[in-house]
Amino acid sequence: MKRVARGEPLPWGLLPLGALLLPFLVLVAQGIPRLGGALAAWDVALNSLLLALVGTLLVLALGLLLAALALWGGVGRGLEALLFLSFYIPPFVTGMGLLFTLQSFGVALYGAKGILLAWTLHYAPMAYALLRPALGPLWPLLRAARVHGVVGVRRLRVLLPPLLPSLLSAGGLVYLALLGNFGVPAVLGLPARVYVLPTLAYARLNSPLSPDPIGEAAALGLLLGLLALPALLLRPRPLLEAASEGPPSRKPLYALLFALYALLSLGLAAWGLLREALFNPYTGALEPAFAAALALPLVVKGLGNSAFLALATASLLALLALALRPFPQALARARQALDLHHTLPGTLLALGLTLLLAPTPLYATPWLLLLAYLLNFASPAFRALEAGLRVEAQVAAARVHGLPFWRAWLRVGYPLLLPQARGAFFLIFSLALSEITLSSLLYAPGAETVGVAVLGALNGGLYREAAAVGLILAALSGLALLALGRRGW
Amino acid sequence: MVRLQGLTKRFPGGGGVLEVDLEVPQGEVLVLLGASGSGKSTLLNLVAGLLLPEAGRVFLGGRDVTRLPPERREVAYVFQDLGLWPHLTALEHLLLVMPRPHRAEAMALLERVGLGGLEGRRPGELSGGQRQRVALARALARRPKVLLLDEPYSALDPVLREGLRLEVRALLKREGVTALHVTHDPEEAMLLGDRVGVMAGGRLLEVGPPRRLYEAPASLAAFLAFGRANLLPEGETLLAFRYEEAVPGGSLPARVLERREVRGEVLSRVLLPQGEAWVRLDAPPGAELRLALPRARRFHRDGHLLPDPGLKEGV
Numbered sequence: 057m058k059r060v061a062r063g064e065p066l067p068w069g070l071l072p073l074g075a076l077l078l079p080f081l082v083l084v085a086q087g088i089p090r091l092g093g094a095l096a097a098w099d100v101a102l103n104s105l106l107l108a109l110v111g112t113l114l115v116l117a118l119g120l121l122l123a124a125l126a127l128w129g130g131v132g133r134g135l136e137a138l139l140f141l142s143f144y145i146p147p148f149v150t151g152m153g154l155l156f157t158l159q160s161f162g163v164a165l166y167g168a169k170g171i172l173l174a175w176t177l178h179y180a181p182m183a184y185a186l187l188r189p190a191l192g193p194l195w196p197l198l199r200a201a202r203v204h205g206v207v208g209v210r211r212l213r214v215l216l217p218p219l220l221p222s223l224l225s226a227g228g229l230v231y232l233a234l235l236g237n238f239g240v241p242a243v244l245g246l247p248a249r250v251y252v253l254p255t256l257a258y259a260r261l262n263s264p265l266s267p268d269p270i271g272e273a274a275a276l277g278l279l280l281g282l283l284a285l286p287a288l289l290l291r292p293r294p295l296l297e298a299a300s301e302g303p304p305s306r307k308p309l310y311a312l313l314f315a316l317y318a319l320l321s322l323g324l325a326a327w328g329l330l331r332e333a334l335f336n337p338y339t340g341a342l343e344p345a346f347a348a349a350l351a352l353p354l355v356v357k358g359l360g361n362s363a364f365l366a367l368a369t370a371s372l373l374a375l376l377a378l379a380l381r382p383f384p385q386a387l388a389r390a391r392q393a394l395d396l397h398h399t400l401p402g403t404l405l406a407l408g409l410t411l412l413l414a415p416t417p418l419y420a421t422p423w424l425l426l427l428a429y430l431l432n433f434a435s436p437a438f439r440a441l442e443a444g445l446r447v448e449a450q451v452a453a454a455r456v457h458g459l460p461f462w463r464a465w466l467r468v469g470y471p472l473l474l475p476q477a478r479g480a481f482f483l484i485f486s487l488a489l490s491e492i493t494l495s496s497l498l499y500a501p502g503a504e505t506v507g508v509a510v511l512g513a514l515n516g517g518l519y520r521e522a523a524a525v526g527l528i529l530a531a532l533s534g535l536a537l538l539a540l541g542r543r544g545w
Numbered sequence: 546m547v548r549l550q551g552l553t554k555r556f557p558g559g560g561g562v563l564e565v566d567l568e569v570p571q572g573e574v575l576v577l578l579g580a581s582g583s584g585k586s587t588l589l590n591l592v593a594g595l596l597l598p599e600a601g602r603v604f605l606g607g608r609d610v611t612r613l614p615p616e617r618r619e620v621a622y623v624f625q626d627l628g629l630w631p632h633l634t635a636l637e638h639l640l641l642v643m644p645r646p647h648r649a650e651a652m653a654l655l656e657r658v659g660l661g662g663l664e665g666r667r668p669g670e671l672s673g674g675q676r677q678r679v680a681l682a683r684a685l686a687r688r689p690k691v692l693l694l695d696e697p698y699s700a701l702d703p704v705l706r707e708g709l710r711l712e713v714r715a716l717l718k719r720e721g722v723t724a725l726h727v728t729h730d731p732e733e734a735m736l737l738g739d740r741v742g743v744m745a746g747g748r749l750l751e752v753g754p755p756r757r758l759y760e761a762p763a764s765l766a767a768f769l770a771f772g773r774a775n776l777l778p779e780g781e782t783l784l785a786f787r788y789e790e791a792v793p794g795g796s797l798p799a800r801v802l803e804r805r806e807v808r809g810e811v812l813s814r815v816l817l818p819q820g821e822a823w824v825r826l827d828a829p830p831g832a833e834l835r836l837a838l839p840r841a842r843r844f845h846r847d848g849h850l851l852p853d854p855g856l857k858e859g860v
Contacts (some may be wrong), residue, residue, distance in 0.1 A: 449624070450628060452595055452628070453622065453628035454630070454641070454642075455614065456595065456615045456618075456621065456622045457616075457621055457622070457641075457684070458616050458619070460614075461616070464616070472631065472632060
């Protein structure tokens with residue numbers, strides 16, 4: 057359908073899209089000659105692959121179970137929000153919380169098992185969110201199977217094939233998230249010398265012994281990219297339309313189990329953090345470590361820098377998304393190009409930007425990190441403005457009644473989009489505040505982020521202070537979630 | 546006032562082509578009647594400037610507006626989904642679109658459409674009928690050269706619909722507004738239109754006074770568009786008559802199969818030599834009747850009307 061001329065995508069909108077992919081192109085160009093050397097780290101690559109694959113299976117299984125409990129238990133938005141609360145706690149904080157909780161029971165969580173447990177608990181809500189809409193349409197199939205005597209294991213023949221595309225696509229996204237996750241392996245893997253590619257790249261980049269740290273890290277990044285590639289190519293098509301009705305009878309027991317799990321997963325992470333941050337481990341006395349944590353110069357600086365970066369990233373992206381919103385095709389194209397930066401492991405973007413901008417004055421300044429954040433978080437910010445309310449009809453109504461293009465957007469389109477813009481702002485603010493992958497690779501000396509500060513505190517044995525900062529981050533994420541949850545028009 | 550000259554547009558989604566020539570004089574309410582997919586809404590969107598034609602011209606008030614953006618066409622639109630702005634009050638809807646915003650004038654207009662005292666409410670705080678009135682008041686506040694209405698009453702319950710549409714017609718006539726009103730409801734077309742245009746497959750088949758189109762349609766599509774239609778095959782032709790066009794006393798044998806009462810009107814399903822038909826006659830099931838069809842007409846199977854002077858006597 058041909059729209060009126062002012063509503064068409066900007067023709068120059070395509071030009072910068074190619075430039076957005078430059079970091080990856082440079083990474084590929086610089087990484088390929090050194091790929092042979094990186095293959096010496098094949099055991100770490102294999103470790104990354106296996107951990108991500110096993111982790112994906114665990115996350116999917118738990119997510120599917122939760123989705124089934126929610127569907128049959130009639131779980132509403134309130135309980136769902138409780139589950140998502142644990143997802144909004146940054147993964148490395150979850151890892152830290154689990155570490156402290158299990159430590160109090162005499163279990164050491166370091167190593168592969170710990171990484172898998174932290175990933176499973178942290179990412180299960182993501183799998184749940186991806187799979188619950190896919191489960192709804194299965195209900196009519198299951199009902200028909202039951203009525204026609206297909207029960208027991210035979211039900212899988214009815215259920216699995218329609219579910220498979222959703223499982224594959226959710227699995228692909230979870231796999232990419234795990235493969236690229238830096239925080240959990242940094243907290244739980246590094247102390248036990250269990251490496252994955254993102255942590256090895258970080259170690260190489262910071263190694264004083266390496267003759268070519270950036271080149272070696274680039275080759276590892278490329279290897280990581282190759283492991284990510286199959287999941288990127290996975291684009292299964294859903295077989296089923298959304299269902300109009302769910303199961304007629306709700307089972308309150310299922311809702312109760314769902315609630316118990318949500319509380320348990322939150323509690324497992326929170327308990328350890330609270331215990332570590334609030335009580336003296338030797339005397340057991342109540343001695344909150346917040347003051348001590350906030351007295352650490354790195355933490356203060358980190359909180360300030362992270363708050364500034366998160367505020368700048370969230371504001372700039374929300375404004376940019378709003379500016380592009382009247383041109384939906386331009387917004388969609390920009391978002392599609394930027395999807396790659398968000399979906400692929402952050403390590404790749406960080407290394408690509410390092411290679412691309414190392415010769416420029418931008419390198420080793422906080423602005424490089426801001427650029428990385430903008431590129432990394434643009435996709436979810438744009439998506440938040442793309443989806444949701446369709447304001448085009450309302451703006452068209454305003455134009456038909458005499459309001460010029462921009463006035464129609466200012467008076468009608470933008471006011472209606474405010475809740476979406478607010479949602480995008482808080483989402484990006486929360487993600488950027490506790491970001492750790494990009495910042496641990498790109499921070500400028502003196503401009504460390506709070507994530508880097510927590511890692512530093514952990515490495516320096518300041519567990520109580522690290523736990524206190526982790527709690528502050530979790531609380532801020534929770535507040536952002538509350539702001540996100542506010543309803544629009 | 547409205548002149549569409551050789552207007553051509555491929556339907557969104559590639560479902561056919563709209564080709565229309567039309568003139569609507571100042572102050573006339575023209576109702577476009579047709580099934581869904583006939584191109585009615587596309588035609589309104591072309592007039593509003595929400596779609597651009599592939600060929601042809603749109604004149605409003607003598608001015609060629611074909612390439613003008615919607616906001617410069619001086620039209621107003623009551624959308625099927627109303628398209629109200631959820632963040633604005635009823636009064637703000639009017640003030641925003643008025644060429645010269647004037648609070649007292651807007652309040653008076655709200656009063657005229659029956660929204661007195663509700664000016665501070667947002668759409669979410671109004672009933673279906675009240676929202677409809679806000680959409681209408683917004684449209685009138687614009688002082689449009691032409692008012693476009695796209696099935697504006699389809700979401701209302703029948704009682705509210707019936708009252709409101711007569712009210713709106715009276716208002717439009719009082720204000721002297723030229724209006725293009727789209728509907729698929731023949732009763733609404735008959736009730737509201739000074740003239741009715743029958744649309745099918747992207748063409749405007751016939752335009753004329755509703756009574757004339759109802760009683761003497763020139764095409765099968767126009768005959769069917771108004772409903773209450775019997776269509777019986779006779780070789781290469783189709784015998785067509787409306788329920789009330791069958792009268793007792795002719796030579797056509799008919800046996801009553803069923804008797805129904807619909808809105809105070811008795812209808813009977815009868816078996817004729819050509820097949821089954823509905824007629825507006827009160828007779829018990831099983832009764833044998835003799836009918837005449839003095840106003841029936843024949844169409845060729847391709848849809849065009851056949852001249853048949855012998856028809857009335859024959860049946």
